[in-house]
Amino acid sequence: MTVAPRIAIDAMGGDDGLPVMIEGAARALGEDPALRFLLVGDEAALAAALSARPALAAATEIRAAADVIAGSDKPSQAIRRARTSSMGLAIDAVKGGAADAAVSGGNTGALMAMAKLALRTMSGIDRPALAALLPTLGDNDLVMLDLGANTECDANNLVEFAVMGAAYARAVMGLAAPRVRLLNIGVEELKGTDEVRDAAALLRGATDLPLRFDGFIEADRLGRGEADVIVSDGFTGNIALKSVEGTARFITDLLRRAFTSSLRSKAGFVLSRPAFHMLKTHLDPNNHNGAVFLGLNGVVVKSHGGADAGGVANAIGVAAKLVRADIARRIADDLAHFRAGPRTAVAAK
Template sequence: MGGDHGPSVILPGADIALERHPGTRFVLFGREADVLPELEKYPRLKAASVFHHCEVAVRMEDKPSQALRQGRYKSSMWRAIDAVKTGEADVAVSAGNTGALMAMAKFCLRTMANVERPAIACIWPTLKGESIVLDVGATIGADAQQLVDFSVMGAAMARAVLAIDRPTIGLLNIGVEEVKGQDEIREAGRLLRESPDAAMRYHGFVEGDDLGKGTVDVVVTEGFTGNVALKTAEGTVKQVASYLRASMTRTIMARLGYLLARGAFARLREKLDPRKVNGGVFLGLNGIVIKSHGGSDAEGTAAAFDIAHAMATADLLNTIGRDLESFNSGLTAHEPAAGSAAESA
């Protein structure tokens, strides 16, 4: 029911994903009058789906507290998340209100053991392919241990989605030198650098331009900075696209050049469109929740379902749990004597 278009985009997106992953089954939650007429257009999806009518749908403008108060236990968003909790579904996917989705997911699923805060991780297009960036907006601020937790969870997602055996981790900072940055970032760098964890490799600090370069497989930061970076990148893509459109229509020769190169421009647009590289994963909860971009078309929505399928088949929750336990055990074994961290600072 969420996003800019509701069932008219969610359902065709699900149908595309079903074609890619024939064994998938869908549990649909929404208003019967809105969903069922649209579902009739996709007989393959209808045959692979179970539908549950919900009177209440969280609105895009609802505050998280308002959504919890009015939609707990009965809204389509809540019931989709609860389906993960009860085991009826492996993953919940929504294009709805991000704040409400995070609030409901945290309330319903709770955080995993050894995780203080959840994070939203997204797939970021780079010059080398794709990387994982987190947190892009779940929580504001993070201490050193939380940044380490994000690193472990991001590495697990990189192995599941990007098929990288031992991902490289970078902490987003104002410089690559170890003396730069806030105390929390420098301490997180120390913990990652001294860890013997075999599931990932710590690269060091990275800067904003490294996001697009693909310097590392996983970029870790706190939610405020991550969200600003994400929105800045989306805005820059729109700005560049606007410049290109203006340039390509300025003269007759420019228009001719555009016609000759329109295939290349289409591929560029596809690569950079944030609605196509779609699906923010809520990591650190006792269940997997995917946030789809509210403005995505059917193909972009299918990309969110692709990520959901990868998360479920990779057994991500158990992988994160094992990795966190292993990392923290190794960290305890190699922890320096009391006072040494302060002395080195």
């Protein structure tokens, strides 16, 4: 276990760039003084920012980068600047062993392309998956994957995602046997595509894995706390994620409008402010920030581009937890254990 994770940060990525990334790193260090950082970006700007933060400066090394990947850059364009950009050099630090994980709030497609090219997928993993934590009504958050890295998946891909997601839930939430379910259009065994049904058959037979497969779940039950890991292809998962995020914003905006619609409503808001604050905190994406590309030979965490300093600190915390838990080894061990049994492929129909 790495007691003092060294996190490479793309300091220029994200909507607000360097100020938010620096403040996020400072907050993360305050919460976890063992952390060490490699800040990648404009050397002069980083040095100036660190001069006002001696504690962060003492835990940080700067690596100069002359280029920044824009949000509008295509992945193919970004890859050609991997050796000069702050994003590319942060990932390269993980590849070269100068850092244990990389965090960026920049272009998601570019980050995925660069990370996959530089770090490669783990042995035995067909495709990496993008996983993130979502809030629920239960005691724990929910790990959901894939959220957009793979638009089409076969049954074996979905099984790999389930194993990776369960390893993530064990590492981040401390669950011994996470409850895993497949996102589907119904809970009945006959519902869904061939790929989803075949993946369910494989997972039902995987009784020796450190997870509990609980069958299918529909999208309207995502936040009910009925699962710890929910698995889908990237196309479906991304739509579900955006629907959840949009609904959360809709609810908070609707409540804000309702509470300001009249004097009586404003008076009611004063009385209900603690409850409203609790709801807003629970739904705030900054409190669940930090999506990770699982299945790579290294930890790469995607911070939301619009995350505030608290959100960046949360993403750094996710990276540190995954490093300390040796997430790649956990995934490799679980998949090897699964494949050592008789369930190496979907049975012929």
